[in-house]
Amino acid sequence: MFKNPFKRHQSSPSTSDAQGGGESCTSPFQNPFRSVSKRPHLDTDPSSLDTTHHTNTIPEASIAPSSLPPTSTPPTTAPVASSSHAPNATRPPVNPSHLSTCPAQKANKIKPSDLRPPVLVKHCITDWETPFSLQQREKYSSAFPQKVIASAEKAIAGSTVGVTKETYGAGLTCFTQYCDKLNINKSQHMPADKMLIAGFVGEHIGKVSGSTISNWLSGLKAWHETKGAPWCREDRWIRMTCRTAHREGVIHKRKPHSPVTLRHLIALWKALDFSIPFHVAVWAVAVITFWACRRLGETMIPSETKFDPKFHITGETTFHHFQQPDGTHAVSFHLPWTKTTHGNRADVIVSGLIDDPEDICRLKALALHLNVNKDVPKSYSLLRYMDEQGNP
Numbered sequence: 001m002f003k004n005p006f007k008r009h010q011s012s013p014s015t016s017d018a019q020g021g022g023e024s025c026t027s028p029f030q031n032p033f034r035s036v037s038k039r040p041h042l043d044t045d046p047s048s049l050d051t052t053h054h055t056n057t058i059p060e061a062s063i064a065p066s067s068l069p070p071t072s073t074p075p076t077t078a079p080v081a082s083s084s085h086a087p088n089a090t091r092p093p094v095n096p097s098h099l100s101t102c103p104a105q106k107a108n109k110i111k112p113s114d115l116r117p118p119v120l121v122k123h124c125i126t127d128w129e130t131p132f133s134l135q136q137r138e139k140y141s142s143a144f145p146q147k148v149i150a151s152a153e154k155a156i157a158g159s160t161v162g163v164t165k166e167t168y169g170a171g172l173t174c175f176t177q178y179c180d181k182l183n184i185n186k187s188q189h190m191p192a193d194k195m196l197i198a199g200f201v202g203e204h205i206g207k208v209s210g211s212t213i214s215n216w217l218s219g220l221k222a223w224h225e226t227k228g229a230p231w232c233r234e235d236r237w238i239r240m241t242c243r244t245a246h247r248e249g250v251i252h253k254r255k256p257h258s259p260v261t262l263r264h265l266i267a268l269w270k271a272l273d274f275s276i277p278f279h280v281a282v283w284a285v286a287v288i289t290f291w292a293c294r295r296l297g298e299t300m301i302p303s304e305t306k307f308d309p310k311f312h313i314t315g316e317t318t319f320h321h322f323q324q325p326d327g328t329h330a331v332s333f334h335l336p337w338t339k340t341t342h343g344n345r346a347d348v349i350v351s352g353l354i355d356d357p358e359d360i361c362r363l364k365a366l367a368l369h370l371n372v373n374k375d376v377p378k379s380y381s382l383l384r385y386m387d388e389q390g391n392p
């Protein structure tokens with residue numbers, strides 16, 4: 001019988017060979033290049049191993065809170081600069097005006113991380129990073145001047161208005177909480193695999209409405225696109241999970257409100273005191289929205305801190321007076337932003353009434369408001385008012 005000159009002589013066959021893991025023990029010839037000792041199999045991608053705080057490499061996903069000794073210090077997020085995912089990338093500084101001054105509510109809390117600074121919800125899309133986004137930034141930094149990158153980031157961030165950014169930030173927060181709960185490695189947050197997104201949707205099916213989940217996914221899409229990462233929203237799995245979410249989330253869908261009628265306006269008019277500037281402004285908002293605009297979001301502002309002349313009409317607007325064919329007088333003015341026309345603006349026409357037995361003429365209401373609240377600075381909202389202390 002021919003003997004392989006390269007065969008290693010061992011006292012007993014290896015365990016793997018005995019179990020059929022390698023070549024058969026009865027073979028007269030064995031691969032001379034085969035190594036007796038086999039490398040251990042890693043269930044986790046070597047790129048996802050965290051070597052910052054431990055001598056032995058341990059997958060981040062395997063570190064469960066229950067496995068830590070009672071006296072151990074909880075593991076903290078490794079600085080980005082030393083991350084094995086982006087060895088040369090550093091986290092860009094956060095604009096101080098983006099930071100939140102209030103502690104996060106219990107429902108919105110996430111695990112602390114250098115990649116996710118405590119910024120306002122509307123800034124999460126731009127200020128929350130991942131190993132992938134830092135690698136992308138490092139790649140562009142080595143190819144283009146910083147001025148090019150800053151201009152591009154500013155233009156990209158400006159593509160979404162503030163209110164929409166808040167909705168998107170809420171979805172990103174929920175996704176991050178889901179990943180933290182399951183100890184998903186940060187390198188898998190972006191680009192998010194279709195299995196992870198399908199699991200995220202499945203986790204919330206039946207708990208919230210389908211439209212809520214769709215808004216969350218829109219936020220994740222915006223986050224990926226802002227950071228230059230591929231997005232799997234059009235994948236068949238994602239479409240299927242969204243259909244399930246809409247079907248199972250019907251119980252959470254709000255019922256439509258009853259329409260506002262003329263009787264509501266008359267009841268409101270009888271309840272107001274027109275010697276109070278605030279009541280005068282309320283009446284002007286009500287009748288102008290009812291007759292001419294139909295959307296409160298275009299005549300009112302969400303709050304004082306969210307007033308923005310780019311989106312909200314100010315007292316500096318120009319009125320155009322004209323007479324209609326039926327003889328009634330009317331005025332028109334521009335809205336800088338609407339839900340349907342966006343930045344193309346829209347005209348609002350406020351016309352008078354020839355016969356007004358209920359005294360609900362919108363033109364008369366606008367004229368009264370502009371007269372009573374004339375001391376409010378023109379830079380404020382058009383439908384502003386003076387409070388009891390004489391402050392706008």
